[in-house]
Amino acid sequence: MIVMKFGGTSVADQAAIKRLMAIVRAARQTATQPEAADWRGPVVVVSALGGATDKLLTAATDAGAGNIPAAVDALKALRARHLDVAGIVGASADRPAVDAFIHDQFDELERLVGALGVLREVTPRWLDTIAAAGEILSSRLVAAALSAHGIAAAWVDSRTVIVTGDEHQAAPPLMTETQTALSAVVDPLLADRQVVVMGGFVGANTAGVTTTLGRGGSDYSAAIVGACLGASEIQIWTDVDGMLTADPRIIKGVQVVPHLSFGEASELAYFGAKVLHPATILPAVGKNIPVRILNSRRPNDAGGTLITRDRSLTNGPVTAMASKKNVTVVDITSTRMLMAHGFLARIFQAFEAHRTAVDVVTTSEVSVSITVDDPRRLPEIAASLREVAEVTCEDRMAIVCAVGDGLQCDPAFVSDLLQSLRGIPIRMVSQAAARRNVTLVIREADLEAALVRVHERFLGVSA
Template identity: 55%
Template sequence: MNRALVMKFGGTSIADADAIARVTAIVAAAAARDIPLVVVVSAMSRITDDLLGACTAACDGNGHAAQLGVDAVETRHHRVVDELFGRAEFPESSSVRLRADVSEVCDELRAVLTSVAVLRELTPRGADRVAAAGELMSSRIAVAALQRSGLRSRWVDPRLALVTDDAHPSAAPLMDETRTAVARELQPVLEAGEVAVIGGFVGATRDGITTTLGRGGSDYSASILGAALHAGEIQIWTDVDGMLTADPRVVANAQLVSHLSFDEASELAYFGARVLHPSTIVPAVRDGIPVRILNTMRPEGRGSLITADGSGHDRALTALACKRNISVVDITSTRMLLAHGFLRRVFEVFEQHATSVDVVTTSEVSVSVTLDDDRRLEGIERDLTVFADVQVDRGMSILSAVGDNLRGDPGLAGRLIAALGGLPLRMVSQAASRRNVTVVLNDRDLPQAMSRLHDEFFVSVGSPRSAR
C-alpha cells in the first residue's frame, strides 16, 4: 500500500454547506490518485468559541444563556445538514440520521452545562468534554458529504485513535500508544480502500477520558496521525495561499514562500505566523514528513512546501513574523550584581505561574523578557518585587526576521538593524540557532518597521527575494 496522504481542513474550510462541497471536490481529486487518504477536520469556524462561551455562561450560573448557546450551535449544524442533504435526490434518512447525530452531541452538552450552572464550577476535564463537541459534529457531517459524493468513506472516532496524557486542556500525545491505536482504528479503513475521516483537536487518555490538544490543535492532530501512519505528506488546507513573506494585513505586497525548512517554519509559527500552530510540525519533523500549506479557495495553487532542509535557497531572509500587544517585563537588581542564581530565581517565578516567555535579553544587573499572555502578570510582578525592581510596558510588538541563511552571513543582522534606523527598538535579540533576529518595539511602529524590512529584503533591487 502506498504511503498515506493526510489532509487537514480548518474551520473556515468547512464553515458552511458550500465550503464542505468544496472540500468534497478537493478530496475526490486526491482520491483519484489512488492513495490512502486521511481527512482531518476542525470544528466549523467560531463553533469552539461559541461552546466555550456557553461554558462561561454556565460557570456564571446563567444556565439559560448556556442552553441558548448550545441551541444556536445545534441550529447551525442542522442548517448545514439540511442544505447538504435536504434536496429530493438524497434519501430523507440521510439528513434525519445526521440531524440525530448532531442532536445527540448537543443533548450531552446540555446535560453537562446544566450541572455546571448549578455548581458554578467547570473542571478542565469538563471543559475539554464540551470543547471537543465541535469536531465530533463537523467530522460526522464531512464523512456523510464524502459518502454522498460517491467516495467510500468511514468516520473514525478521534477519542479511539489519538491517545494523550491527562494535561487538560492542552494534552500531549503518547506516541507509542497512538501508533497502536492508529494501527487498530485507522489502518483497517485505509486497507479497505476507504477515506478515513476524523475530527482534529480531540483525543482521549488511556482511560478513555476526552482531551483536547489546545487551541489550533487540529493541525497538531494531522501531524500526530501522519507520524503514526508514516504518511508520505501532510496537507494543511486553510484560507490563505501558504506561508507568506509577511503578514498581508500589515504588508500589502507580501509574497508566497514556495519552499522552506522545518526549522524556518517552526520559528515563523512561534513568532506569530498564524498559518501553522507552533506544535504542528514537531511530529512531522521527527519523521521527515513534508508538510504542504494550501488554500481551499484556490486548490490549483502550489502552496508552501515545508521539508527537513528547505530548498537550499540563497535568499537573505525567508519571511517576517510578528506578534502584537505583548508585554515587556524589565527585572533589575543592583543588589544581585553578578550574584549566583539571579537568573534562576527570575525564571522560577515564571515557572511557578505557568507562564512562558518569548524573547529574553540580559545584562549584569537586569533581565528583560516578553510575554504574550499577561493573565498572571499581577502575581508574577508581585513575586519578582521580593528581590528586584520591576517595570512593565504594555502595547509592544515582536518583529522577527527568519531565515536559515542568517547563520552563515553575519552581515545580515547588521543590515536588518540598519534598515530600522530611527525607530526606537526596545529589545534586540538573536536566537541561539542564529536563524532569527528579533526586535521588540512599540505597537504603533510595527507597520513601518515591517514595511521597511520587507522592502529591504524582499522587494529591493527589482527582486522579490534580494540577497544583495
C-alpha cells in the first residue's frame, strides 16, 4: 500500500484534480494486479486548494481586527471557488451532498468570523478551526470526484484519525493513539478495496478539539499515515520534479537530485528546501519507508527524487544546497556567566519558553551566537536573558547550507568552501556532529552571490 500526498497546486482547480484522478487511477490499477503484493489503497492525503489556507487565515485576522465585512467577502469568494471546483463531480448522485457540505462549512465559518469580530480576539484554537476548513473541504471534494469518475473512494475526516496533543498551530501527533484510530477507521476501507481520501495538516486532540500540525503539515500527515499503516512507499506529489540542487529562484542551473538519504533530506528540508516539510522524514525513518517526490504535472516522466535510509556515495561531497532568508543573529555575551554551570541551559530555556526555534549555534569564550528565522518573540527572550548577559540582535542575515553524506569523507571541504567564498564576509560557521552539512551565516545581500559560487564550485553546474 502506498500513501500519495497531493499539495495545494495539485488540487488547485478542476484541471489539477483531473490530473490527480489519472495518477490515482494508474496507482489503483497497479495495486489491483493479481501479482501485486498488497492490493490495498492507495491512501490519498491532500492539502487545501492552492492559496486557500492563506485566505482563511487572512479572514480570521481581519475578523479579529474588527473588519468583519472584509472577512465575510473573503469567505464568499472562497465559497464560490469551492463550488466551482465541485463541478468536477458532475451530475453524480453525490453532487447535492457535496454542495450542501460546502455551504455548511462556509456558513459555519461566516458565523465564526462574525463572533471573532465582536470579541476582537483570535486565539490559536480558533485559528486552527478556521485554517482546518481548507483541508476538510478539499478532501471531501477529491473523494467525491474520484467516486464520480468510477474510482471507489471513501472520505475520512482527518480529525477522527490523526490524534494530537493539546497545542494549537503546531500540535505534536500522538502516534500510538493515531495508529489505533487509523487501524479502526481506515483499514476496513482499504480491505474493501476503496481509495481512502483525507485532508493533511489537520487533526484533533483527545477531546476532539480541532488542531493543526503547522504550516506545510500535509507532508507530515502523509508520513504519519504511512508509518502507522505500514506503507511500502510515501509519495509526495507536487509541482516540481523533485528535490533540487539549490533554490531555482536564485540558481538557474539547478538539477534534480535523483537519490537522497533520509539524513540529507532532513537537513535540506530543515534549512529551507520548500519541497518537503522538515518533519516528514521522521516517521518514515522510524519504519524505513521510502519517500518519493514526484511532479503531478508530469506524472509519466521518469525521475523525481527517491529518499531512503542509505545511498551509494558516487558523487562529490555536496549533494545539494539549502538557504534561508530573513534570519536574525542573536549574540549573547557575558564574561561573568559563560562558564558558569547551567548558563547554556538557561539560554535555550529562554528560547523554549517563548516557542522560538533555533537554527545555528556557535560559542566562543565569552559569547554565544544563535540564529532564528522567527523574530517575533525576541524582545521577550532578550529581556529574560539581559538579567545575566548582554544581548544584541542583527537582522537581514541569511543561511547557506551545503549538504551531503560525502562531506564526512572530505576533510578539506570546509577549507575549499571558504576559499570559494573569498571576499564575502562570513558571520558564523557550523558543522553538524553527523558531518553531513556545513552551515554558513552571511548577510542577506550576499546570499545570491554565495549560492552561485558554491553551486558552481561543488556541483559543477554553471548558474
